[in-house]
Amino acid sequence: MKSEKNWFRLMLGYAENSRSKLIGAVILSIISITSGIYPFYCMYRIIDAFVQDTVTKGYVVGWCIAALVAFAVKVLCFGLSTGLSHWAAYEVLAGLRKRVADRFMHAPLGTVQDHSIGEIKNIIVDKIENMEPPLAHMVPEGAGHLVLPVVSIISLLIIDWRLALASIATFPIALVCMGLTFKISGENFDIYNRSNAHMNSTIVEYIEGIEVIKAFGRAGVSYEKYAGAITQYKKFVIKWLRSTWVTMKLAFALFPSTMVGILPVALVLCNGGTITSAEAALAVMLSISMVGSLAKLEVFSESMRQLKNNVGELQTYLEMEELPEPAERASVSSYDVKLEGVRFSYTGDEKDEVLHGVDLTLPQGSFTAVVGPSGGGKSTVAKLIARFWDVTSGSITIGGVNVRDMPLSQLADLVSFVAQDNFLFRTSILENIRLGDPKASDEEVIAAARAAQCEEFIRKLPNGYDTPAGEAGKRLSGGEKQRIAIARMILKNAPIVILDEATAFTDPENEDKIQQSIAALTKGKTLLVIAHRLSTIRSADNIVLLKKGGIVAEGTQEELLEKSPLYRSMWQAHIGSKSWSVSSAEKEGNINVQNA
Numbered sequence: 001m002k003s004e005k006n007w008f009r010l011m012l013g014y015a016e017n018s019r020s021k022l023i024g025a026v027i028l029s030i031i032s033i034t035s036g037i038y039p040f041y042c043m044y045r046i047i048d049a050f051v052q053d054t055v056t057k058g059y060v061v062g063w064c065i066a067a068l069v070a071f072a073v074k075v076l077c078f079g080l081s082t083g084l085s086h087w088a089a090y091e092v093l094a095g096l097r098k099r100v101a102d103r104f105m106h107a108p109l110g111t112v113q114d115h116s117i118g119e120i121k122n123i124i125v126d127k128i129e130n131m132e133p134p135l136a137h138m139v140p141e142g143a144g145h146l147v148l149p150v151v152s153i154i155s156l157l158i159i160d161w162r163l164a165l166a167s168i169a170t171f172p173i174a175l176v177c178m179g180l181t182f183k184i185s186g187e188n189f190d191i192y193n194r195s196n197a198h199m200n201s202t203i204v205e206y207i208e209g210i211e212v213i214k215a216f217g218r219a220g221v222s223y224e225k226y227a228g229a230i231t232q233y234k235k236f237v238i239k240w241l242r243s244t245w246v247t248m249k250l251a252f253a254l255f256p257s258t259m260v261g262i263l264p265v266a267l268v269l270c271n272g273g274t275i276t277s278a279e280a281a282l283a284v285m286l287s288i289s290m291v292g293s294l295a296k297l298e299v300f301s302e303s304m305r306q307l308k309n310n311v312g313e314l315q316t317y318l319e320m321e322e323l324p325e326p327a328e329r330a331s332v333s334s335y336d337v338k339l340e341g342v343r344f345s346y347t348g349d350e351k352d353e354v355l356h357g358v359d360l361t362l363p364q365g366s367f368t369a370v371v372g373p374s375g376g377g378k379s380t381v382a383k384l385i386a387r388f389w390d391v392t393s394g395s396i397t398i399g400g401v402n403v404r405d406m407p408l409s410q411l412a413d414l415v416s417f418v419a420q421d422n423f424l425f426r427t428s429i430l431e432n433i434r435l436g437d438p439k440a441s442d443e444e445v446i447a448a449a450r451a452a453q454c455e456e457f458i459r460k461l462p463n464g465y466d467t468p469a470g471e472a473g474k475r476l477s478g479g480e481k482q483r484i485a486i487a488r489m490i491l492k493n494a495p496i497v498i499l500d501e502a503t504a505f506t507d508p509e510n511e512d513k514i515q516q517s518i519a520a521l522t523k524g525k526t527l528l529v530i531a532h533r534l535s536t537i538r539s540a541d542n543i544v545l546l547k548k549g550g551i552v553a554e555g556t557q558e559e560l561l562e563k564s565p566l567y568r569s570m571w572q573a574h575i576g577s578k579s580w581s582v583s584s585a586e587k588e589g590n591i592n593v594q595n596a
């Protein structure tokens with residue numbers, strides 16, 4: 001996989017726009033860490049003067065000041081380096097989060113829905129956040145911590161090559177242990193990720209489904225699934241840590257143990273007169289100076305593995321399939337919508353095909369209704385026109401232009417879609433409606449709300465239009481949410497309007513009023529209405545009967561009643577349900593007769 005090989009380059013690629021800050025952070029870190037060695041050299045000069053018996057007060061003070069200045073440079077440069085690297089890191093995280101969200105926006109809806117909310121939250125929040133320590137610490141500090149041992153070993157080499165060799169005496173065993181750790185733990189990384197994602201999804205599902213769990217009194221079963229995922233994760237992580245515990249701890253202990261080799265060698269060399277005692281002291285100090293850096297490098301090597309994994313996973317989201325779209329807006333001659341030989345399968349698999357060659361024309365300014373049994377493909381037709389998915393074969397055109405040949409933003413301008421279930425954002429009702437046209441004034445928003453029969457219930461809310469809709473609109477009833485979505489549609493004022501069961505949850509009295517408003521406001525627009533209540537679409541110019549993914553009949557109400565037995569039986573069932581509702585209302589002494 002491409003991302004396997006170049007993960008480090010990919011990560012630096014994420015930081016492209018913050019490159020100068022990261023380079024600055026690396027340079028400052030190298031200056032900081034190497035200035036950290038200088039005080040050891042100052043100590044060496046002082047010890048040496050003591051050994052030579054040439055020490056003076058001024059000499060000691062001079063070298064102490066030099067050590068202090070080096071230390072101050074170290075602290076200052078480190079502060080500046082981490083400041084810059086954090087700045088860069090958070091810029092990168094923000095950029096990545098926007099890129100993933102943008103990718104989701106342009107991907108087919110099915111690709112987005114293939115990922116659970118838990119998975120998406122895990123990648124956008126956690127996985128991207130996990131890139132902060134590597135970017136802010138590993139890249140700049142790692143460079144410094146790599147340079148310091150190299151400078152120390154070269155300095156040891158200058159004193160005596162045997163000292164340099166002794167300082168890395170424990171490296172071979174440490175590297176073997178580290179290699180073993182990586183091998184054992186690497187094999188489990190995928191399981192770790194899967195287990196983590198499963199836990200995340202289960203938690204989200206448990207919280208999201210809490211209403212159903214309560215309603216069916218299934219708290220026990222659902223809790224078991226939730227607790228099971230957490231226990232499974234815990235068990236796995238403990239087992240995983242156990243499997244690498246010995247080799248990892250050995251590697252961590254041996255890698256920075258520079259003193260093990262250098263102390264005896266320095267003493268022997270000093271004893272034999274090959275090096276002075278001050279040089280022996282300097283060698284020991286240099287080996288001590290390396291300890292911190294080597295230990296840090298080891299920690300970084302661990303986070304590097306995690307990072308490699310994160311980058312790989314993130315990359316699958318950043319490379320997620322997008323709906324192809326041109327950059328230039330197309331010139332659309334009319335607002336006719338035409339479906340020709342449309343076949344579609346949600347899975348891409350022929351055996352799962354849900355539309356089997358649908359031909360349908362919605363002339364500009366006409367009112368078309370699509371009716372039919374549940375699961376017949378009505379909503380699918382609507383979603384394909386709005387290009388939530390691309391057709392498997394056949395074509396959908398607007399004014400002669402294939403919807404694939406216009407930018408998604410242009411299509412969004414042309415089509416208003418009120419879906420079966422509508423989402424409200426966690427903001428005020430006013431802003432939720434304004435989504436239809438962000439430039440609309442408060443008065444225009446309120447006028448749209450009034451036309452959609454929202455005014456009455458909104459006025460009753462504690463803060464009227466400024467009342468928050470509550471997370472995902474949980475505060476409002478199904479019918480109220482639908483009316484807000486209709487107000488959004490009215491405000492958007494697009495030339496093509498698709499209403500998918502848009503008034504299904506609304507009570508008959510309000511539905512009647514909304515129908516009148518919709519009829520008035522969509523005059524001249526290309527209107528596609530999907531409805532189960534057949535009385536609401538009686539006046540349609542064309543009624544299309546869709547069953548099992550194919551059109552079985554179309555025509556006006558009268559024509560269909562005459563020629564389609566299915567439509568006739570649906571109509572009869574509809575009238576039957578209406579007379580039933582009338583008679584039950586009569587029984588309660590609350591007569592509300594509607595003409596069927």
Ligand SMILES: Nc1ncnc2c1ncn2[C@@H]1O[C@H](COP(=O)(O)OP(=O)(O)OP(=O)(O)O)[C@@H](O)[C@H]1O
Nearest residue numbers: 113346347354373374375376377378379380381420
């Ligand atoms: N996201 C999806 N992934 C896979 N299959 C789907 C998806 N959405 C719908 N389907 C399937 O496609 C078929 C048509 O569904 P569609 O929602 O278009 O029916 P519908 O006519 O709108 O039904 P209803 O009247 O109940 O709303 C159904 O068999 C349904 O199970």
Ligand SMILES: [Mg+2]
Nearest residue numbers: 378379380420
């Ligand atoms: Mg539907």
